Amino acid sequence: MTATPAQPYSPAQPHSSSAPRTHSALRDTLTLLALPLAAALALPAAFAGGGTRRWFGGRAENQRAEAQAAKDAAAAAFYELDTAQRDLRISIETITAVDDSPAARRAVSDFEALGRRIDEASHQYINAVDAHDLDRDDLEASVAARARTELTAAKDELGRVKQDLDRFADGLGPLLGKAETQLARLAPAVERARQGLLAASNALDAVRQSGLKADDLAARLASLGPELTKLNQGAGAHGVPQTLERAERVAREAEAVRVEAERLPEKAAEIDHRLVSLRTRAQALTTRAGQVEPVLSELRRRFSAACWQDLQQVPDQAVENVRQAELKLTEARAARDAQRWPDATALLSTVRALLNSTDESVSAAGDRLRRLNAVQKDPQQEIDRTRFAIRDAQRLAMTGRNTPDPRHARPLDESVARLDRAIGTLEGRHPDYWHFLTETEAVRQAVARVVAQIRDERGAGH
Template sequence: MRAGSTRGYAGRVAAELLVMPVAVVGVLAAVAGSFTGPGGGGTRPWWRRGEDGQRAAALAARDAAQEAFYELDSAQRELELAVETVRAAGDGASVRQALADFQDLSGRINQVTVAYLAALDSVDLEAAELAPGAAAQARQQLEQAKRELAAKQTELTGFLQRLQPLVRHAEAQLVRVAPAVEQAKRALLAAGGALEAVRAAGLGADDLAARLAELRPELTRLNEGAARHGVADTLRRAEDVGRRAAAILADAEQRPERAREIDRRVASLRTRVQALETRAGTVEPTLSELRRRFSADCWQDLQRVPQQVTQAGQAAQGKLAEAARARDEQRWADAATALATVRALLETADGSVAAVADRLRRLTEAERDPQAEVQRARFALRDAQRLAMAGRQAPDPRHAGPLDAAVERLDRAVASLAAAGRHPDYWRFLTELDGVRATAAEVVELIRGQHGRS
């Protein structure tokens, strides 16, 4: 019954009061009062007052469900952050299982959320008019949605607690990322500075620049961070970038010093080549004196020394030029090889020049006093013989045999020199005596080695 019909009914009752008995009027007045509010202003049906109570209960259920939804959403955001932390830190079996469990839980939470939203939209509790029983139905649906939301929050909270060990491990890993990335960036910066220093020194650095350019994509990935590439990959990348940048830095820092070192060695060896050319000028006069004073057997093996020294000097000059070109082109290994060849050529040539001068000296000494050479050889033999007999009644045949042969060799050399007449072969004489002394030295070394082992 609407309000207008109530007022019409009350008017008719008032008109009829004039003809009805007082008792009836009282009953009718009481009945009419049941349609009038406390202020006497209007009427409100009893069934409408019941619907208002249902609407209020439904609104309260809606507020409670909304609160449960907000709490679940907040907890889900916290869990998602924890899961992203775990996902970024690694991909082990425990991590993969945790991610799978999270996906399953998220799916079930989404189902509950959909049910809550459906309950929220099922009845417009703010509408002026509600169908009979709509508020009660909405309240039941919203209360069920609240229970399901609360249950999922409890499940989510438990999952988050079980995830904490993985979260703590992931956070410990993530703590390492920033310093590692920063260190890699500093290494790249230092390598770039060293590259510029190489160029400033007038040296080529295209290969260094190319190696540095290869690291730029890696730097981009480092800047994208562990959230995109994972902690393990980011740490490996940072280590690789740092190591490669350090190698570039070391190479760049060494290049100016390598260039200076090669320059010093080239200059030193060039001085030695010039000194060799000066000394080579003494070879021919020395050979002339050998030819004049001694027999051909004493100097014939030295005839090609002047030519050999000249060729060695020319080859050394060519290798020096080759080393200088390699230095300018930063072919350090080639430069070092060329310089080693120059040194070997010079040592051989120096040895040949010295051999000519030494031959004349020794031949002159043997010509002046051959007995002095003989005495030196005999002294070496006697020293070896005394050592061979030390603590023995008879010498070891391994020692006595070589020493006896050396004594005979010495005697033959002395006899040959005496029988040579006016042009003795002093070089053969000296060679034989050198052999005698070498034999004595070998026996002494053998005896000492045996004593050391015993």
């Protein structure tokens, strides 16, 4: 509302137009006391005649009082609506500061439409007040009655708009609650971001005092400087949702820097330990790789070529892997001395992978000889182990059935035939024991897949 009406009539404060009447009455009274009795007795007749308005009573005065009451009621309705509109504008501004959703934009549009209705009702009220001077001495009863009618109509319209405004305010509850929640989170979130940056900076200072550089962490912390500037500029410049998201992100990244900085001395000690441990392991593998050649010699002497040909490159490959591992260890030591922690960690991971591969290949030669010795001495143990797995699967396939499911019986029958063929390879002057071992292992794996299939199907059916 932009216009402000005249102050409502208050009986406790007489209007200025009543002052002359009061002074005139006092003067006439004093004159009456001074006149002779006959003249005084004749005076009331003079007051009763003429066109002067009566002071008290009469239809005009009643209409004036009713019009004044209507004016007071309209003024009260006007100010009540104005106060509600002001309060609601604060709520709308709270929502728009936080929320840019379609629902929020619709609320703003609806509030503007209500504002236009409020302006129309206010103009109707102000026009009614300005159109009638209820303090005129010569106010006619018909004029007072018309004033009362127009003022009452203005009051009723103000009341109807106030009811619509109240219903609109009630509907804003969810949007306003969400906005107030975000605003309540804003200040603590910004403060957490500031405290997080301070804690990260203090942690970096402590690390540097211990002799560690932590340049990468310092760079990450410095990159948050512009974000802190925007936080200090406030939500008014960048919006509440954006400021809230920025504060949470800054706090999260600052916390990560702080944690890594505090862990840096531990990481340096861990890298030192891994350097020593992996170098010791590389030296041990060098010794073990030298033992592969005698194992291969025995394999060549006692078993067919198929049992050892795939192991021929193990000694040379082991030596090359250990050499590469030692070179990477040297690079890792240089990276650690330069405090390039990510580089040092990556190089040590490469060294570990090389040594693991070498360990497996060196162990494979000795494991091959052990298994071939066992099967050459007693192949029946491997045969019995495999047959037991097949029979166990066959019993499972027949459980609760008169005939097995072809989907289960077929692979089990094929496994029996495959085992028989593998046993057949043991005949002859130079049995291929390694082929026999790989075949029996493959048969057991096929049987295990059938067992898993049966159990899955029964489990689903159950």
